[in-house]
Amino acid sequence: MSTNLKEVKRVTTHVLQEMKSSGTPIAMLTAYDFSLARLVDAAGIDVILVGDSASNVMAGHETTLPITLDQMIYHASSVVRGCQRALIVVDLPFGTYQGNSKGALNSAIRIMKESGAHAVKLEGGREVIGSIERILTAGIPVMGHLGLTPQSIYKFGTYVVRAKEEAEAQRLREDARLLEQAGCFALVLEKIPAKLAEEVARSVSIPVIGIGAGGGVDGQVLVLHDMLGINTEFRPRFLRRYADLHAVITGAVSSYVADVRSKDFPNAGEQY
Numbered sequence: 001m002s003t004n005l006k007e008v009k010r011v012t013t014h015v016l017q018e019m020k021s022s023g024t025p026i027a028m029l030t031a032y033d034f035s036l037a038r039l040v041d042a043a044g045i046d047v048i049l050v051g052d053s054a055s056n057v058m059a060g061h062e063t064t065l066p067i068t069l070d071q072m073i074y075h076a077s078s079v080v081r082g083c084q085r086a087l088i089v090v091d092l093p094f095g096t097y098q099g100n101s102k103g104a105l106n107s108a109i110r111i112m113k114e115s116g117a118h119a120v121k122l123e124g125g126r127e128v129i130g131s132i133e134r135i136l137t138a139g140i141p142v143m144g145h146l147g148l149t150p151q152s153i154y155k156f157g158t159y160v161v162r163a164k165e166e167a168e169a170q171r172l173r174e175d176a177r178l179l180e181q182a183g184c185f186a187l188v189l190e191k192i193p194a195k196l197a198e199e200v201a202r203s204v205s206i207p208v209i210g211i212g213a214g215g216g217v218d219g220q221v222l223v224l225h226d227m228l229g230i231n232t233e234f235r236p237r238f239l240r241r242y243a244d245l246h247a248v249i250t251g252a253v254s255s256y257v258a259d260v261r262s263k264d265f266p267n268a269g270e271q272y
């Protein structure tokens, strides 16, 4: 039987491992909905993170803490329907895995079953290792996340660079090794000194993806809405803006409003 559908080869955790081995940098972005996920996937991204940053970006909350498991599953299932190639990783939201490995396993199983995503991510090191190990027993791939872990914002009190002091840097090195030994397939390092991030990436065999962690790691991740310039307020040093969609969208909407007011829209060719 002939078909016009082009086979697209899915990125897997094994592909990411091969990319690390061959020195090919991994490109990862967030997405939370079908339409943007489809564009991001078609443009060749390797990994899509359905991040709990949806709490800020999609829902307007100040922190990532309020988003629920049901809301993450809704975002993740929309993203899954838009993608053919990217590996899709979903954040376990705050309160669904800390201090309760059975709860963690149940949360991860719900994400995999109800959204069709391929892996989960959770924040923390030794304090969540029991949850990570239990999720892995179900064959669910786990991505770790160390450094600035936004679900702990009320412990940190600020979003400044983490692990600048030796004691915190040493704890992070040890946690990275623990996550690798537990069986995580990859690790995100957020907002830590570039030198430390490079050292960690060299010391573990799994891919290390950085955000605000310099260029010496195995890949990069950014929040899609930040790199597209939809948000104008958030301008950390590590963010490169690849577009100014704030200007594009506000310009397009104000032109539309003006055209409706002046009755320029719709014209003769835009009606039946």
Ligand code: KIV
Pocket (backbone or CB within 6 Å): 030, 049, 050, 051, 052, 053, 054, 091, 188, 190, 211, 221, 223
């Ligand atoms: O939720 C998120 O967007 C993240 C990235 C910043 C890594 O965890």
